[in-house]
Amino acid sequence: xxxxxxxxxxxxxxxxxxxxxxxxxxxxxxxxxxxxxxxxxxxxxxxxxxxxxxxxxxxxxxxxxxxxxxxxxxxxxxxxxxxxxxxxxxxxxxxxxxxxxxxxxxxxxxxxxxxxxxxxxxxxxxxxxxxxxxxxxxxxxxxxxxxxxxxxxxxxxxxxxxxxxxxxxxxxxxxxxxxxxxxxxxxx
Amino acid sequence: xxxxxxxxxxxxxxxxxxxxxxxxxxxxxxxxxxxxxxxxxxxxxxxxxxxxxxxxxxxxxxxxxxxxxxxxxxxxxxxxxxxxxxxxxxxxxxxxxxxxxxxxxxxxxxxxxxxxxxxxxxxxxxxxxxxxxxxxxxxxxxxxxxxxxxxxxxxxxxxxxxxxxxxxxxxxxxxxxxxxxxxxxxxxxxxxxxxxxxxxxxxxxxxxxxxxxxxxxxxxxxxxxxxxxxxxxxxxxxxxxxxxxxxxxxxxxxxxxxxxxxxxxxxxxxxxxxxxxxxxxxxxxxxxxxxxxxxxxxxxxxxxxxxxxxxxx
Numbered sequence: 001x002x003x004x005x006x007x008x009x010x011x012x013x014x015x016x017x018x019x020x021x022x023x024x025x026x027x028x029x030x031x032x033x034x035x036x037x038x039x040x041x042x043x044x045x046x047x048x049x050x051x052x053x054x055x056x057x058x059x060x061x062x063x064x065x066x067x068x069x070x071x072x073x074x075x076x077x078x079x080x081x082x083x084x085x086x087x088x089x090x091x092x093x094x095x096x097x098x099x100x101x102x103x104x105x106x107x108x109x110x111x112x113x114x115x116x117x118x119x120x121x122x123x124x125x126x127x128x129x130x131x132x133x134x135x136x137x138x139x140x141x142x143x144x145x146x147x148x149x150x151x152x153x154x155x156x157x158x159x160x161x162x163x164x165x166x167x168x169x170x171x172x173x174x175x176x177x178x179x180x181x182x183x184x185x186x187x188x
Numbered sequence: 189x190x191x192x193x194x195x196x197x198x199x200x201x202x203x204x205x206x207x208x209x210x211x212x213x214x215x216x217x218x219x220x221x222x223x224x225x226x227x228x229x230x231x232x233x234x235x236x237x238x239x240x241x242x243x244x245x246x247x248x249x250x251x252x253x254x255x256x257x258x259x260x261x262x263x264x265x266x267x268x269x270x271x272x273x274x275x276x277x278x279x280x281x282x283x284x285x286x287x288x289x290x291x292x293x294x295x296x297x298x299x300x301x302x303x304x305x306x307x308x309x310x311x312x313x314x315x316x317x318x319x320x321x322x323x324x325x326x327x328x329x330x331x332x333x334x335x336x337x338x339x340x341x342x343x344x345x346x347x348x349x350x351x352x353x354x355x356x357x358x359x360x361x362x363x364x365x366x367x368x369x370x371x372x373x374x375x376x377x378x379x380x381x382x383x384x385x386x387x388x389x390x391x392x393x394x395x396x397x398x399x400x401x402x403x404x405x406x407x408x409x410x411x412x413x414x415x416x417x418x419x420x421x422x423x424x425x426x427x428x429x430x431x432x433x434x435x436x437x438x439x440x441x442x443x444x445x446x447x448x449x450x451x452x453x454x455x456x457x458x459x460x461x462x463x464x465x466x467x468x469x470x471x472x473x474x475x476x477x478x479x480x481x482x483x484x485x486x487x488x489x490x491x492x493x494x495x496x497x498x499x500x501x
Binding site: 015016018019020022023026027030031034035038040043044047048051052055119122123126144145146150151166169170173174176177183 | 202203206207210212241242244245246248249250251252253256257259260261263264265267268401402403406
């Protein structure tokens with residue numbers, strides 16, 4: 001069955017059609033959520049919320065974009081909203097959180113051939129550093145650097161100009177270089 | 189946008205190098221930057237460092253495991269099933285509470301048809317406000333013991349769940365819709381023992397159920413509990429072969445964490461394909477090849493290869 005027919009059936013309330021429609025694209029949703037949060041549990045949670053929101057919003061889907069693009073856009077928004085909400089909650093509970101997150105930049109530098117342990121440690125530090133970025137900076141970095149989306153496409157997804165996307169990207173990479181300075185220094 | 193001034197030699201900023209790295213510079217600009225890099229050692233060093241660093245960061249991008257994806261899909265299937273049981277055949281986007289929707293009346297009818305004798309668990313005064321949805325929203329009523337019986341003289345099927353309180357669901361098995369509703373409502377139970385009973389019920393009612401929807405097949409074969417999955421597979425295999433079942437078997441083969449169950453799925457698949465080889469679509473052959481090449485089990489790899497060779501003949 002082709003995508004438009006599946007969409008039509010899903011919009012008419014056919015749960016199986018929706019499941020089949022989503023099965024083609026849900027891996028990308030989970031991957032984005034995982035790359036954005038760095039946590040499998042959080043990613044699984046965001047996956048559920050994205051798919052549920054898509055299911056609920058399906059009557060508003062007008063076939064003017066591909067279903068995959070529409071679903072991915074929902075995933076991006078769900079991720080952004082979640083982090084914004086977490087930040088607001090954290091700001092109320094713990095106003096010094098942003099200062100604390102800087103402390104990992106001074107850990108032992110990586111040297112020589114990396115062991116699995118070192119790579120795991122670096123990944124952990126990378127995700128700690130990503131948390132220091134604003135939700136949009138982090139999203140732009142993930143979409144461009146990990147997902148390989150062109151800047152123009154990211155601008156469409158985030159409903160902003162390509163210039164703004166560049167600003168977010170440069171700010172993100174600059175901040176990551178600062179926070180992971182020891183790793184960056186090694187490459188110089 | 190304006191690119192900020194560079195760090196060292198004065199020609200290429202880090203931002204410009206980043207755009208080069210991401211392939212976001214117009215081709216003429218990229219060529220002039222590359223030309224400068226060829227002749228400027230300082231900028232070349234910075235470019236190499238930036239590229240190495242960005243490559244390194246990219247190499248750390250996580251990939252979701254098959255297991256997590258499998259778990260997410262199963263959970264979402266269950267949520268959809270629960271929704272469709274709790275609200276009848278729900279239309280996506282419906283935002284009104286279920287008790288204010290037209291299906292509430294239908295729920296009342298279903299309740300009546302199913303002959304819920306729920307006593308004090310289901311409020312007897314509001315016929316339309318109780319039904320499978322009520323049960324699903326109150327998992328505390330589920331328990332480890334459930335008993336299914338069929339009184340042939342009276343043609344009455346009973347599913348008795350003993351919980352903190354006692355609940356009985358009874359109805360004739362002759363109505364396939366009833367059977368499905370009954371099975372699906374219990375499938376959403378949090379307790380695996382109750383789900384296992386639901387599977388048994390489905391098995392007993394199988395002759396009366398014309399079709400099991402792909403979503404239900406998926407929920408059965410991806411249940412978090414291995415015993416429920418194993419029993420589900422056996423119940424489903426007693427039925428007529430459908431493409432959805434064939435697909436579910438390959439899903440089990442690819443994703444199930446239990447090796448014994450994966451081997452059983454492979455065995456069933458061999459039997460099915462012997463009878464109906466047209467059930468296997470080209471995309472599924474590719475998925476089988478993945479098992480044949482990537483499975484950590486030698487036995488599974490060998491048997492899948494044998495199946496594929498047999499299929500090629």
